[in-house]
Amino acid sequence: MLAYISQRLLQAIPVLVGISVLTFAMLHLVPGDPVEIFAGDKPLTPERAEEIRHQLGLDRPLYVQYFDYASHALRGDLGVGLRSQRPVIDSIVEALPSTLELTSAALLLALAAGVSLGIIAAVAHGSWLDTVAMSFAMLGVSVPVFYSGLLLILFFSFRLGWFPATGQGGAERLVLPSVALGLASAAALARLVRSSMLEVLSQEYVVTARAKGLAERAVILGHALKNALIPTVTLLGLQLGALLGGAVVTETIFSRPGIGRLAVDAIGNRDFPLIQGTVLFAAVTYVLVNLAVDVLYAVIDPRIRYR
Amino acid sequence: MAQLSLPAQSKTDQAPPPGRSLARDALRRLAHSNSAIVGGAILLVMMLAALLAPAVSPYDPIKTSQRTSLEAPSAAHPMGTDRFGRDILSRVLWGGRLSLPVGFVSVLIAAAFGISLGLLAGYYGGRLDAVIMRLVDLMLAFPGILLALVIVAILGGSLLNLMIAVGIASIPDYVRIARGTVLSIREREFVLAARTIGAHNTAIIVRHILPNILAPVIVLATLGMASAIITGSTLSFLGLGIKPPTPEWGNMLDEGRGFLQRAWWVAFFPGLAIMLTVFSINLLGDGLRDALDPRLRRK
Numbered sequence: 001m002l003a004y005i006s007q008r009l010l011q012a013i014p015v016l017v018g019i020s021v022l023t024f025a026m027l028h029l030v031p032g033d034p035v036e037i038f039a040g041d042k043p044l045t046p047e048r049a050e051e052i053r054h055q056l057g058l059d060r061p062l063y064v065q066y067f068d069y070a071s072h073a074l075r076g077d078l079g080v081g082l083r084s085q086r087p088v089i090d091s092i093v094e095a096l097p098s099t100l101e102l103t104s105a106a107l108l109l110a111l112a113a114g115v116s117l118g119i120i121a122a123v124a125h126g127s128w129l130d131t132v133a134m135s136f137a138m139l140g141v142s143v144p145v146f147y148s149g150l151l152l153i154l155f156f157s158f159r160l161g162w163f164p165a166t167g168q169g170g171a172e173r174l175v176l177p178s179v180a181l182g183l184a185s186a187a188a189l190a191r192l193v194r195s196s197m198l199e200v201l202s203q204e205y206v207v208t209a210r211a212k213g214l215a216e217r218a219v220i221l222g223h224a225l226k227n228a229l230i231p232t233v234t235l236l237g238l239q240l241g242a243l244l245g246g247a248v249v250t251e252t253i254f255s256r257p258g259i260g261r262l263a264v265d266a267i268g269n270r271d272f273p274l275i276q277g278t279v280l281f282a283a284v285t286y287v288l289v290n291l292a293v294d295v296l297y298a299v300i301d302p303r304i305r306y307r
Numbered sequence: 308m309a310q311l312s313l314p315a316q317s318k319t320d321q322a323p324p325p326g327r328s329l330a331r332d333a334l335r336r337l338a339h340s341n342s343a344i345v346g347g348a349i350l351l352v353m354m355l356a357a358l359l360a361p362a363v364s365p366y367d368p369i370k371t372s373q374r375t376s377l378e379a380p381s382a383a384h385p386m387g388t389d390r391f392g393r394d395i396l397s398r399v400l401w402g403g404r405l406s407l408p409v410g411f412v413s414v415l416i417a418a419a420f421g422i423s424l425g426l427l428a429g430y431y432g433g434r435l436d437a438v439i440m441r442l443v444d445l446m447l448a449f450p451g452i453l454l455a456l457v458i459v460a461i462l463g464g465s466l467l468n469l470m471i472a473v474g475i476a477s478i479p480d481y482v483r484i485a486r487g488t489v490l491s492i493r494e495r496e497f498v499l500a501a502r503t504i505g506a507h508n509t510a511i512i513v514r515h516i517l518p519n520i521l522a523p524v525i526v527l528a529t530l531g532m533a534s535a536i537i538t539g540s541t542l543s544f545l546g547l548g549i550k551p552p553t554p555e556w557g558n559m560l561d562e563g564r565g566f567l568q569r570a571w572w573v574a575f576f577p578g579l580a581i582m583l584t585v586f587s588i589n590l591l592g593d594g595l596r597d598a599l600d601p602r603l604r605r606k
Contacts, residue, residue, distance in 0.1 A: 142582055282453055
């Protein structure tokens with residue numbers, strides 16, 4: 001088990017390095033002179049340009065710049081935001097809790113709703129319940145987050161007045177955003193759980209369990225579900241990515257603070273240190289989270305560990 | 308041309324009925340698939356609407372008119388008007404001319420590059436394979452739309468850049484499929500036989516490997532188009548893709564955001580268009596997937 005974990009960690013390192021190279025390169029891939037980006041709107045004389053270039057170390061060879069960037073990043077120094085003049089890392093740390101809150105709530109919701117719906121549909125296979133459930137799931141997967149968010153605000157906030165439409169803090173402000181964000185994941189999970197449950201339920205060991213005289217609930221929940229969840233866990237990693245990406249939109253719509261909104265605003269403002277910092281942070285987090293999911297996968301499915 | 312069967316599962320290893328090609332089988336199943344028919348029909352309507360927009364759209368989608376600003380849906384304007392008095396129905400029709408091609412073209416880009424890379428990686432193996440797979444891992448390291456976001460941040464927002472960004476972000480899936488298929492087919496007898504008689508590598512790839520990739524790629528491309536449309540409109544919604552006044556479903560929703568309370572129709576109808584289009588594509592994709600599933604061939 002430990003060997004598996006360390007192996008995956010080692011495999012992750014080149015990817016992490018690659019991410020840092022890519023985020024570093026962003027500044028230089030943009031058409032135009034990086035100096036102009038840092039200078040902002042102020043008029044730029046050649047002397048001033050040279051000054052800035054030297055100040056930022058842009059006159060050094062690229063690989064030197066990269067090592068400087070990477071070593072700073074490892075120490076948590078991601079530069080200073082152009083707009084805010086605050087350390088990027090501070091902005092990120094400040095925005096993080098809100099995004100975490102949103103994403104975990106959405107994930108829990110998606111798991112609870114998706115898995116139950118999937119089980120119900122599988123058990124009621126072929127009936128109207130199955131068809132209705134899967135139609136909803138299909139719709140759920142087809143609705144972009146920004147649309148579901150807007151619809152939820154329209155109905156539950158403006159028309160019914162049950163929940164506030166914007167802001168962060170308190171459970172009531174969390175409901176609509178997490179539903180909007182979790183909807184597509186719940187739908188995807190429902191479909192996956194249903195199909196893997198159906199596949200599992202037709203396997204021989206289920207027939208055996210039933211023949212042994214086990215109560216139906218024990219068969220479904222105890223035997224079938226555990227195995228049906230294996231492909232679900234692999235989907236989890238993908239869903240987390242979708243959730244992180246969707247958080248960007250959700251935070252924008254519901255005017256919540258968070259990493260997603262930070263990134264979008266940064267891109268809109270061409271604030272490159274902030275863009276680089278948030279992208280680096282998001283990608284690294286995603287890689288580590290996927291690693292955790294892989295380990296979880298190995299815990300659930302012993303066959304993986306011994307490859 | 309020889310009939311190729313996809314790798315069969317142990318349970319269904321019987322030979323297919325004689326004289327039935329995979330294509331004809333699949334088309335038969337497709338014709339009976341409810342989801343494929345419904346999905347295909349709706350998609351056809353959406354595509355026709357977009358194609359015929361210049362002829363069918365009742366008003367000019369860009370011309371503004373203060374007089375008719377923010378009117379509720381009525382006979383004159385079935386979907387109402389927006390802040391600038393522009394007819395929403397016309398803008399939705401015209402918007403399809405941007406949102407739909409973004410889906411198509413980005414999938415084409417992703418499939419073209421992805422399959423080529425996957426074929427190369429699988430067929431030649433070794434260091435080329437390692438490099439390509441590392442590249443794919445790197446792309447997969449970016450969650451969701453973040454990669455497309457980064458590319459648009461670098462290149463700037465425009466129709467072409469949107470297609471490129473969404474396309475590049477979708478490449479990994481095609482690489483995986485192509486590479487996986489090649490790996491499973493590479494060692495089979497007919498490939499060794501072809502090599503023995505001196506067939507060129509390219510010929511082998513084209514004649515033997517490509518037909519086997521076709522089915523999964525078709526399914527992937529269909530479902531990929533759905534997510535490409537969502538990603539594209541999301542980027543435009545965030546102000547990073549196609550910008551107003553050009554009508555695009557995503558940026559129309561962004562414009563409608565501010566008026567949600569007093570003019571819900573401005574955001575409602577473009578979003579409905581996106582949802583309907585994506586829904587129909589997903590239905591079609593599901594039907595295609597069932598029709599092309601090799602394990603069902605025995606029917």
